[in-house]
Amino acid sequence: MIENRVYNFSAGPSILPDEVLLSVRDNLLNYLGSGMSVMEMSHRSKVYDKIINDCIANLRKVMNIPDNYKVLFLQGGATGMFAAIPLNIQKTGVADYIVTGNFSNIASKEAKKYLKEVRIAGSTEAENFSRIPAQEELTLNPDADYVHICQNNTIFGTTWHKLPETGDVPLVADLSSCILSEPVDVSKYGLIYAGVQKNMAPAGFAVVIVREDLLAGAQPICPKIWDFQLQDKKNSMLNTPPTWSIYICGEVMKWILSIGGLDELKARNQKKAALLYDYLDSQSFYKPSAQKDSRSMMNVTFRTASDELDKKFVAESIEAGMTNLKGHRLVGGMRASIYNAMPYEGVEYLVDFMKKFACENG
Amino acid sequence: MIENRVYNFSAGPSILPDEVLLSVRDNLLNYLGSGMSVMEMSHRSKVYDKIINDCIANLRKVMNIPDNYKVLFLQGGATGMFAAIPLNIQKTGVADYIVTGNFSNIASKEAKKYLKEVRIAGSTEAENFSRIPAQEELTLNPDADYVHICQNNTIFGTTWHKLPETGDVPLVADLSSCILSEPVDVSKYGLIYAGVQKNMAPAGFAVVIVREDLLAGAQPICPKIWDFQLQDKKNSMLNTPPTWSIYICGEVMKWILSIGGLDELKARNQKKAALLYDYLDSQSFYKPSAQKDSRSMMNVTFRTASDELDKKFVAESIEAGMTNLKGHRLVGGMRASIYNAMPYEGVEYLVDFMKKFACENG
Numbered sequence: 083m084i085e086n087r088v089y090n091f092s093a094g095p096s097i098l099p100d101e102v103l104l105s106v107r108d109n110l111l112n113y114l115g116s117g118m119s120v121m122e123m124s125h126r127s128k129v130y131d132k133i134i135n136d137c138i139a140n141l142r143k144v145m146n147i148p149d150n151y152k153v154l155f156l157q158g159g160a161t162g163m164f165a166a167i168p169l170n171i172q173k174t175g176v177a178d179y180i181v182t183g184n185f186s187n188i189a190s191k192e193a194k195k196y197l198k199e200v201r202i203a204g205s206t207e208a209e210n211f212s213r214i215p216a217q218e219e220l221t222l223n224p225d226a227d228y229v230h231i232c233q234n235n236t237i238f239g240t241t242w243h244k245l246p247e248t249g250d251v252p253l254v255a256d257l258s259s260c261i262l263s264e265p266v267d268v269s270k271y272g273l274i275y276a277g278v279q280k281n282m283a284p285a286g287f288a289v290v291i292v293r294e295d296l297l298a299g300a301q302p303i304c305p306k307i308w309d310f311q312l313q314d315k316k317n318s319m320l321n322t323p324p325t326w327s328i329y330i331c332g333e334v335m336k337w338i339l340s341i342g343g344l345d346e347l348k349a350r351n352q353k354k355a356a357l358l359y360d361y362l363d364s365q366s367f368y369k370p371s372a373q374k375d376s377r378s379m380m381n382v383t384f385r386t387a388s389d390e391l392d393k394k395f396v397a398e399s400i401e402a403g404m405t406n407l408k409g410h411r412l413v414g415g416m417r418a419s420i421y422n423a424m425p426y427e428g429v430e431y432l433v434d435f436m437k438k439f440a441c442e443n444g
Numbered sequence: 445m446i447e448n449r450v451y452n453f454s455a456g457p458s459i460l461p462d463e464v465l466l467s468v469r470d471n472l473l474n475y476l477g478s479g480m481s482v483m484e485m486s487h488r489s490k491v492y493d494k495i496i497n498d499c500i501a502n503l504r505k506v507m508n509i510p511d512n513y514k515v516l517f518l519q520g521g522a523t524g525m526f527a528a529i530p531l532n533i534q535k536t537g538v539a540d541y542i543v544t545g546n547f548s549n550i551a552s553k554e555a556k557k558y559l560k561e562v563r564i565a566g567s568t569e570a571e572n573f574s575r576i577p578a579q580e581e582l583t584l585n586p587d588a589d590y591v592h593i594c595q596n597n598t599i600f601g602t603t604w605h606k607l608p609e610t611g612d613v614p615l616v617a618d619l620s621s622c623i624l625s626e627p628v629d630v631s632k633y634g635l636i637y638a639g640v641q642k643n644m645a646p647a648g649f650a651v652v653i654v655r656e657d658l659l660a661g662a663q664p665i666c667p668k669i670w671d672f673q674l675q676d677k678k679n680s681m682l683n684t685p686p687t688w689s690i691y692i693c694g695e696v697m698k699w700i701l702s703i704g705g706l707d708e709l710k711a712r713n714q715k716k717a718a719l720l721y722d723y724l725d726s727q728s729f730y731k732p733s734a735q736k737d738s739r740s741m742m743n744v745t746f747r748t749a750s751d752e753l754d755k756k757f758v759a760e761s762i763e764a765g766m767t768n769l770k771g772h773r774l775v776g777g778m779r780a781s782i783y784n785a786m787p788y789e790g791v792e793y794l795v796d797f798m799k800k801f802a803c804e805n806g
Contacts (some may be wrong), residue, residue: 088479092486095687103481107472111465117450117767119465121646121692124454124768157519157648158669161683165667188668195665279684284483286519286648286686303557303665305527306550307520321523322641324648325457326688330483405479406486 089428092406093236093381094259095279097423101340102333120329125322133325134317137332144338147268147291154290154310155318155328160185160258160277163288164192166308167254171228171273171296172196178203178226180246183211183235184412185256190230196301203229204246210413211238213373217247228252228272228296234260236280237410239383239417240376245270252296259380261289262338262422264348272296278327280380281422282334286327338422347422354420354429355379361433367440371413385415386443392416395439402435451790454768455598455743456621457641459785463702464695482691487684495687496679499694506700509630509653516652516672517680517690522547522620522639525650526554528670529616532662533590533635533654534558540565540588542608545573545597546774547618552592558663565591566608572775573600575735579609590614590634590658596622598642599772601745601779602738607632614658621742623651624700624784626710634658640689642742643784644696648689700784709784716782716791717741723795729802733775747777748805754778757801764797766790 083100090097113120116129123130138153147153156166168177175198179190182205194200204220206213222229229248234241236259245253252272261276268274273292279285292310300309306320307313313320338347359377362370362384371383386392392415396408409417420429445462452459475482478491485492500515509515518528530539537560541552544567556562566582568575584591591610596603598621607615614634623638630636635654641647654672662671668682669675675682700709721739724732724746733745748754754777758770771779782791 084473086474086477086479090480090484092484092489094684095483095485095487097484098481103473103483107469110469110472111446112448115448117448117765118452119460121457121465122452122454122459123457125457125647127454127768157521157524158667159519159683162519162667162669165669192668195667277684279687284688285487285684286688305520305524305557305667306554307524307527321521322456322639322647324686324689325641326646326648327686403479406489 083425083427089404089424089431090406091404091418091420091424091432093280093410093417093419094277095285096419096421098284098330099334099337099423102330102337105333106330121326123325125319125325130325133329133332134319134323137328137335140332140335140339141289144262144335144343145266145268150294151268152292152294152297152310152314154292154313155287155323156290156308156313157287157324158308159285160256160275160288161188162308163275163290164189165196166304167273167275168193168196169304169308170300170310171254171298172301173227173298174225175199176201176223176226178223178229178251180215180220180229180231181205181207182214182240183232183238185235186230186232189232189256193230201226211235211240212371213376214240214242220246222246222248222251224249224251226251228254230254232256234378234380236381236419237412239372239378239381241378243375252293260378262344262347263351263380265344278331283327283331286324350426351379351420351422354424354426355382357429357433358382358418358420361436365440367444368436371415380419380421382418382420383409383413383415385409389414391443394443398439399435404432404435445787445789451766451786451793452768453766453780453782453786453794455772455779455781456639457647458781458783460646460692461696461699461785464692464699467695468692483688485687487681487687492687495691495694496681496685499690499697502694502697502701503651506624506697506705507628507630507653512656513630514654514656514659514672514676516654516675517649517685518652518670518675519649519686520670521647522618522637522650523550524670525637525652526551527558528666529635529637530555530558531666531670532672533616533658533660534663535589535660536587537561538563538585538588540585540591540613542577542582542591542593543567543569544576544602545594545600547597548592548594551594551618555592563588573597573602574733575738576602576604582608584608584610584613586611586613588613590616592616594618596740596742598743598781599774601734601740601743603740603742605737614655622740624706624709625713625742627706640693645689645693648686712788713741713782713784716786716788717744719788719791719795720744720780720782723798727802729806730798733777742781742783744780744782745771745775745777747771751776753805756805760801761797766794766797
């Protein structure tokens, strides 16, 4: 670990791998002998062309993305895509949204602006989104243009361990806070999207991975920069792209390949999550917020017996060299986001701190 | 000048000040003792809050922005704003667009998606946009919601030295390639916008400076992330903003204040532009592309007698340690973008090279 840095449990934007930061620092004034910082490069230059093309090619390799899927880098974040997706892939104008947290809820509301009908095909709001609904709880419409889910719920600390069965209806999934945490079978989705600021890159764009047959043409009111077909033709450079974020994304892809890809990351992430969840299950001072069968490997939510103790925990964790452990206001308590770049030692350090805090305050 | 760097004449993304790059490099692994890179910071943290608030406050100071103007940082670049502006400030749905180049043309086409009527109130297309139209050439509609111009035409190397008189109709201006190059009277505009990737920051967002009385509420189909009123309430952080680009923008603002503000930059920019234009006017080997009274202080376009010589010029300029002097395909020839961060020495170096090249090939 680089000296004098904290363990950063931020839900996003989030920790980046040390190896990436060091390489970026060393190339900041002059990228690979180009005489420029990447921040200063024309996106129409040969040197930048290689950066974006390598980034896309390596993302395809890392995620094993089939050839009939397009990869787009678009501005506006996942929240932008809440509008861009219905603006691009509707046919009949009816879609199913399964609401498992704050972001799937916002996504469904944004979609209503552009679709004839948004059906809520399932929701666990009554249980404050502490779990993912079972297949039999869903009321899916076989004629829907698509079924939308948020695969990992950053705020609530839940995840879809088994994807909903949607038959012939394309599954559209927001993977913002779980993308690249483990291998996924891309062919099971019609469209995957993700804000990059958790496991991929610094904030600045969303990646969209879309099966090409779903691109029937954007709606006439779709802003040009979000026209999926047009951006595909332009290699995501219809207008000036967020060049720096894409560069860092490329560095993260190289790092993932260098350590052994998503299989290795899955093993590391399972080990980190197990350390934290096993401790949570072994004691009674802290209460996990998410139900056991829906637990996220990336965002671990828990609380003490009182808001007062939660506050004390957060304050003391900062003094101990950790940051961003405060939970989201919709859940309360604490949240430890343990994305790809968080080392095992960071989770060990957190668990040791939790044990000590429980002893002192139990 | 930092060693081993080239003189970068890129039209955008563009050169950044040495002082900014050095400070950013030194803080890359650990920003001011926070234990994190700015790339890794939660946008909801105290440390990041200070970064964005200082950036906005310093931009207000640098540009002397009146209190009744809102400052927004929005994703999607200027091209995104081509859609966002009609989605936010229409009343009757009729607007005048003056077309003086590629981007004002694209802006007018994008606006047609969202307005009842887009009137072309003037155009210099017949002269390949080599000049800005005079007031008497414009057919302005006194009932228009706004008049749109692109104040500096990056591709063609022209600029509005005197703003069009629009009476009570608000002037909406794209300042992407001239913002911060000299003081402007913000109160003469209804709305100023700019992609940041030329004089402000690395690519990643657009700044919008809008008179508050123009914000009557976004159209129902406006994507949430572009709802000006909503983003104003949220301090431009409705969703995760492009945190890194905003940070660098803040560093650029500090740099501008440290050297004496926009008066000093105007003096420097006039001196640089005069060096290049005076040379162009003193010889006949190169021909300036823009007409004299419309010349841009930021983007200087010129050509030799043949495409072949232009190519040779560009190739040899790269060997001599300069980049991005190739003109845009819509104009041909060469273009030297001499933004704020380009030192006088860079322009001297270019002019010396031009003289030598003219001697050898004349």
